[in-house]
Amino acid sequence: MSFAPYGRDANPDKGQATTEAQIRSDIDAVAPYTKGVRTYASTGGLELVPRLAAEDGLKATVGAWIDKDEKRNEREIANALDAARKNSNVVGIVVGNESILRAEKTPDELIEIIRKVKSQTNVPVTTGETWDVWLDHPELVSAVDYIAAHILPYWEGVPADQVVDRSIGIYERLRAAYPGKRIVIAEFGWPSAGYNRDGAVPGELEQAKIIRTFASRADALGIEYNLIEAFDAPWKSFEGSVGQYWGMLDANRELKFPLTGTLMPATYTATAAIALLLGIAFSIPVFRMGRLTFTQAAVMMGAASLVGAWIATVTDYWLTHYVVGGNKVTFVASIVLLVPLVVVMLYRVEELATIAFGRTPKRLLSAAPAASLPTRTPKVSLHIPAYKEPPDMLKQTLDSVARLNWPNFECLVIINNTPDPAYWEPIEAYCRELGDRFKFINLPKVAGFKAGALRMAMLQTAPDAEIIGVMDADYVVDPNWLRDLVPTFEDPTVGIVQAPQDHRDAGKSLMHEAMNTEYAGFFDIGMVQRNEHDAIVVHGTMCLIRRAAMVEAGDWSSDTICEDTDLGLTIVERGWKSHYTNTRYGWGLLPDDFASFKKQRHRWAYGGMQIIKxxxxxxxxxxxxxxxxxxxxxxxxxxxxxxxxxxxxxxxxxxxxxxxxxxxxxxxxxxxxxxxxxxxxxxxxxxxxxxxxxxxxxxxxxxxxxxxxxxxxxxxxxxxxxxxxxxxxxxxxxxxxxxxxxxxxxxxxxxxxxxxxxxxxxxxxxxxxxxxxxxxxxxxxxxxxxxxxxxxxxxxxxxxxxxxxxxxxAFATWSALRSRALALLPGRGTVAPEAITEKVRS
Known part of the structure; x- marks a missing residue:
């Protein structure tokens, strides 16, 4: 076996020498499985290997590492020759390891070194090279006492089931090329882990099958061979993904597979058991959920089991691979980043299973309009904050409010931080024109932005108003908004009733239509499901709030820039119920452009983080x-x-x-x-x-x-x-x-x-x-x-x-393209473009 007696945490590439105690311990570990060991260097403590190997009756093939450092080369050769002279169990000296392949030496340079070594010893001398180098350089064959060929089919991308046949075939090619020359397969092996290389796939079972089959075939044919290598080498991370995993024994000096008998993955049973237990543990919350259908529960438990299997596999990977240095940092960082993604995946599967296979939502307010006004019509105070809003747009909003089918309401228009009279004077006049129900409030300078303006509005709200309604300045509302939803407050525990946002300018462009449909997903999917748990996200338009709940929650707060969501959460935290309907009762305007769309989403997310804090x-x-x-x-x-x-x-x-x-x-x-x-x-x-x-x-x-x-x-x-x-x-x-x-x-x-x-x-x-x-x-x-x-x-x-x-x-462009395409069809004349539906209502 190729023998590198370094501890699990050692790194000879950094100049760390091995010790006599380490060598003796490692010799004892391999002695039951091999007749000899091969080293690759004779410095750094490795010069002690032949003597200690003899104590366990093992032969030694001594290596002398050759590279461009000539002084080290001299020490390597001197120590190798000294070991051969002092230890009768030394059966060969290997001068250099793939020195030609690595371009450390030319064939002529290496041959000269080999000749000098041969002149000083009676022990057979050779060099280690890949089999193709030996075929390409017959002069090198002539210079050595025997061929030390490295045959590693993994690096050639050979599939595992062809490895042994190919290796024996290469051996036969060498025999045919150099009849009568002694040939030793000086390196043969297969990695137990790592990435594939073409058709060559590493694996612990593959390694076991290949080594066992090759050893049997080689012994039967009388082939001399050396397996690479004795131990896994965690320090060989520089040799790609497989460099650490060529050992017959792992880094803890445990045999990785039995030399006879049935083969199975060493950790298969433990990993499967962990996966099963984790799957059960992650499925326990499913059993605690109410109103589940069988299919819904099965999908959720399947996802939980899948996550359990992934965690078990990750654990197995950590325990069976040498995750060191930068790989450890990458691995840990990746797991940390993946955990929230996996949690979100589970949540999405749960939501998917609930909607696709679960029961119909039971808390969603009915979409059926009220037949008539209720017996009791509590007063509603509608608050419309406005900051530099176009007067014509705001007038449309006020017109829609004036048409509300509710006898008992007031409307407060709160102009804030808008010094330019061109914005507020027309609105002031229009409020007077609409009548006493409409109150105009101008706050030239108010702290706290929208929340500050709404706090000031509360001071001027009618004392008998029981419900506060909040609208954005661009929203046109359905006349039945209050008639359909205010009766929900007859339940004295209800604090919030929320209707969805929608928009009336989705037909403006493809981009606006995409934005509007994206909004619709939240209001028709996410909000409906959250409502089932009484955990809706309150948004500050089309929202009705019980005044008493608002007062108890401390009124509008300027702690966050999403004051509506903050207030809604605070109200729910105090035990008030919230309700949601996905029926559209109001339509506003979409962000003008993509930059505004991004700015709005940034504000929501930033405000969300403030709320979390x-x-x-x-x-x-x-x-x-x-x-x-x-x-x-x-x-x-x-x-x-x-x-x-x-x-x-x-x-x-x-x-x-x-x-x-x-x-x-x-x-x-x-x-x-x-x-x-x-x-x-x-x-x-x-x-x-x-x-x-x-x-x-x-x-x-x-x-x-x-x-x-x-x-x-x-x-x-x-x-x-x-x-x-x-x-x-x-x-x-x-x-x-x-x-x-x-x-x-x-x-x-x-x-x-x-x-x-x-x-x-x-x-x-x-x-x-x-x-x-x-x-x-x-x-x-x-x-x-x-x-x-x-x-x-x-x-x-x-x-x-x-x-x-x-x-x-522009929709006009697509309509024109459609018309032209239809006009090109045989027998088709000019076709008028279809009207574009402005919005989709559910």
Whole structure:
């Protein structure tokens, strides 16, 4: 056996010498399995091996390491010759190891060294080279006493079931080329772990079968051979993914497989047991959930079992692989990043199973309009804050309020921080024109932004108003909004009734239609499911709040920039119930452009992080609130699902991109498949979740659904940046806007510039890895595919950024193209373009 007596944590490449005690212990470990050992050097303590091997009756083939360091070469040769003179069990001296293959020496230079060594000893002298070098250099064969051929079919990409036949065949070729010459297969082996190389797939069972079969065949044919190697070598991480795993014994000096009898993976039973136990443990919460159907429960338990199997596999990998140095950092960091993604995957599977196979929602308010006004009509005070809003738009909002089918309401229009009279004077006059129900409030300078304005409005709210309604200044409301929803407050425990947002300008462009459909997914899917747990996200338009609940919660707070969600959560924490309807009662205006869409999403995500910082302690079991376990779970997982998955996903993509140069330039191994497959799998679950739930819950078309998916992915980096900003800036108002440099100007000209750069880099990296994967390594292909998947959210942003400035963004362009295409068909004349539906209502 090739023998490198270094401890598990030693690294001879850093000049660490071995010790006599280590050598003696390792000799004892291999003695039961071999007749001799081969070393590759005679310095650093290895010169002691022959003497200690003799104590256990083992022969020794002594190596002299040869490279470009001539002084070391002299020491190596001198020590090897000395060992041969002093120890009768030395049966050969190997001068150099693949010195020609590594271009350390030319054949002539090596031959000269071999001749000098031969002149000083009677022990047979040779050099170790791969079999093809021996075939190419007959002059080298003439210079040595015997051929020491290295036959390692793994490096040639030979499939495991062909390895032994090929190796014996190579031996026969050497015999035919050099008849009568003694031939020793000086290196033969197979790695027990690592990445494939073409058709060569490492593995512990493959190693066992190959070694056992080869040894049997070689012994029968009388072939002399040396197995590489005695022990796994954790320090050989520089030899690619397989360098550490060629040993017959592992780094703990335990035999890796039985030399006879049945073969099975050493850790199979333990890993399977762990997977089973974890699957059961993760499935326990499923049994505690109520109103589950059999299929729904089966899908959720299947996902839980799958995660249990993955964790068991990761554990097995950690325990059976030598994860050291930079690999350890990469492995641990990857697991840390993958955990929230896996949690989100489980949540999405749960939501998918609930909607696709579960029962009909029971808390969703009926979409059927009220037949008539209720007996009791409590007073509603509608609050419309406005900051530099176009007067004509705000007048449309007020007109719709004036048409409300509710006899007992007032409307407060709160103009705040808007000094230009062109914005507020027309509104003041219009409120007088609409009558006493409409109160105009002008706050030229108020602290706390929207929350501050709403707090001031509460001071001027009618004393007998029981319910506060909040609307955005751009919303046109349905006349039956209050008539249908206010009766819900007859239950004295109800504190909030929320209706969804919708928009009336989705027909403006393809981009606007994609944005509107993306919004619809949240209100028709996520909000409906959260409502089942009484854990909705309150948003500050189309929202009705019981005044008493608002007062108890402390009124509007300026602690966060999402004051509506903050207040809603605080109210629910105090035990008030919330209800939701997905019936549309109001339609506003979409963000004007992609930059505004991103800015809005950044504000929501940044505000969400502020809310997490403010409320996270209240999510604990003893958090001092009246939240139920189900509510705490829903709020927590909701935050992780949105903010966590988006930020971790973006961070993982960027780290993957930064890793690529090391893979391409330095040949550093790509992440193991247990780290890349989850990325691809989670994305597949995301696509399944998105597609299935949109088909089941959102009234839209497949084309619009694709647009919504692109719009949803396009803001991943924006959300991630907001999460980062929440740690960087205490208050978003203090975030400095970059000015006066070309990069900032370019970003303003193309709002998706960072995403385009990152997405392009990820996609090009994926292509580069795939094209340079000369040996079809599966892990490289998986990593490349994962990079391509990770590029999609960034490229989605770039696509929308490009589409916004393109004529293809206009519906008129597509209508014209459709008409031209139809006109080219035989027998078809000019066809009038179909009208574009402005919005989809559910």
């Amino acid at each position: 403010k409320h996270w302690r209240r999510m604990l079991p003893n958090g001092g609130t009246r939240l139920t376990a189900s509510q705490r779970r829903e709020f927590t997982i909701g935050w992780v699902s949105w903010l966590g998955s988006e930020s971790v996903g973006a961070l993982a993509a960027i780290l993957s991109l930064l890793w690529v140069p090391f893979v391409l330039g330095l040949g550093i191994a790509v992440p193991a498949r247990i780290l890349t497959v989850p990325i691809v799998f989670c994305f597949a679950i995301y696509l399944l979740h998105f597609t299935a739930l949109y088909r089941l819950r959102v009234a839209t078309t497949p084309v619009r659904m694709i647009g919504a998916a692109i719009a949803a992915m396009a803001v991943q980096f924006t959300v991630a940046k907001a999460v980062y900003d929440s740690f960087r800036y205490k208050d978003l108002g203090f975030a400095r806007t970059a000015k006066g440099n070309w990069l900032a100007d370019a970003a303003r000209a193309f709002p998706a510039l960072p995403e385009a750069v990152i997405g392009g880099g990820l996609l090009l990296s994926a292509v580069a890895l795939r094209m340079t994967n000369w040996h079809a390594v599966v892990e490289i292909d998986l990593f490349a595919f994962a990079l391509a998947v990770q590029s999609l959210p960034f490229l989605a942003a770039a696509v929308i950024g490009w589409l916004e400035g393109s004529t293809l963004n």
